[in-house]
Amino acid sequence: AQTVTQSQPEMSVQEAETVTLSCTYDTSENNYYLFWYKQPPSRQMILVIRQEAYKQQNATENRFSVNFQKAAKSFSLKISDSQLGDTAMYFCAFRSGGGADGLTFGKGTHLIIQP
Amino acid sequence: DAGVIQSPRHEVTEMGQEVTLRCKPISGHNSLFWYRQTMMRGLELLIYFNNNVPIDDSGMPEDRFSAKMPNASFSTLKIQPSEPRDSAVYFCASSLRDSYGYTFGSGTRLTVV
Numbered sequence: 001a002q003t004v005t006q007s008q009p010e011m012s013v014q015e016a017e018t019v020t021l022s023c024t025y026d027t028s029e030n031n032y033y034l035f036w037y038k039q040p041p042s043r044q045m046i047l048v049i050r051q052e053a054y055k056q057q058n059a060t061e062n063r064f065s066v067n068f069q070k071a072a073k074s075f076s077l078k079i080s081d082s083q084l085g086d087t088a089m090y091f092c093a094f095r096s097g098g099g100a101d102g103l104t105f106g107k108g109t110h111l112i113i114q115p
Numbered sequence: 116d117a118g119v120i121q122s123p124r125h126e127v128t129e130m131g132q133e134v135t136l137r138c139k140p141i142s143g144h145n146s147l148f149w150y151r152q153t154m155m156r157g158l159e160l161l162i163y164f165n166n167n168v169p170i171d172d173s174g175m176p177e178d179r180f181s182a183k184m185p186n187a188s189f190s191t192l193k194i195q196p197s198e199p200r201d202s203a204v205y206f207c208a209s210s211l212r213d214s215y216g217y218t219f220g221s222g223t224r225l226t227v228v
Binding site: 035042043044045047050091101102103104105106107108 | 148150157158160163171204206208216217219221222224
């Protein structure tokens with residue numbers, strides 16, 4: 001079974017700073033997908049960014065980018081120019097590439113952006 | 116598209132009562148997932164369906180939980196009888212099979228007193 005570990009329960013940074021959230025995972029598969037989801041106080045789960053394991057290039061979405069290190073099984077999220085609206089829980093998730101399986105989530109990081 | 120629609124948004128019930136949570140997936144999506152979120156255990160996959168057929172229910176905590184998907188546009192998660200430890204937020208999500216994109220509903224916050 002796959003496991004996803006987020007070692008930072010909570011982080012706090014000043015507005016406009018850059019912050020990196022850590023995620024490691026354990027799998028014996030070679031083909032899989034990784035995701036970062038944002039959950040604001042409204043509790044809606046919002047997809048931030050996703051990465052296919054077979055792609056070497058790191059995914060980027062505007063201010064959000066990842067550092068995908070396949071050999072190290074690491075998948076960190078970098079948020080540049082952080083904004084107050086980025087305050088939320090952030091979950092790292094893994095999905096097997098073998099079919100339409102569900103997601104395995106980490107325990108989450110509570111990110112607080114201070115004004 | 117209205118997205119994944121869950122109802123009710125909040126549910127408060129007494130221990131021992133039956134609770135039914137509902138989900139309408141995005142039209143055209145053929146995979147549906149039920150998750151439970153608690154502070155202690157985080158987000159857990161309970162069960163998922165492909166083309167209305169249950170594929171993996173190993174995450175269902177016990178026999179008090181059951182899920183059905185009678186057609187492509189509707190699914191239910193039932194708890195009977197409910198217990199206080201079932202209090203959690205229950206999410207439904209849908210996707211196209213073999214696609215890695217998932218869309219989550221807004222969740223149902225269940226409180227069992």
